[in-house]
Amino acid sequence: MADGRRAAAPVHEGRSPTGAAPEVGKLSFEDALAELEGIVKQLEGGQGRLEDAIAAYERGAALRKHCEDKLAEAEAKVQAIVARGGAATGATPFDAEQA
Secondary structure, three states: OOOOOOOOOOOOOOOOOOOOOOOHHHOOHHHHHHHHHHHHHHHHHOOOOHHHHHHHHHHHHHHHHHHHHHHHHHHHHHHHHHHOOOOOOOOOOOOOOOO
8 A cells, every 4th residue: 555554465265364274174175175276276387486385285285184084084974874774873973983
């Protein structure tokens, strides 16, 4: 701005007003996958600073692991349902430790 004040940074989807990315472990599978896809596109573009690319790669690796863990959890839930003969139990949460 002309009077010396900075314009507020736009709030990007999935980010706080300060620009900080949400903790990976708190993201849904879909949100983590969407962010990972964005990081891949950004890195494939080859634009930006090396430090930013390394930070993006590191976050992408964490997002990939989170997605893999979520998929493994979903697969274990499906296998537990199949093992029970397809009967869903409703409110009983799945415990991956017991599977």
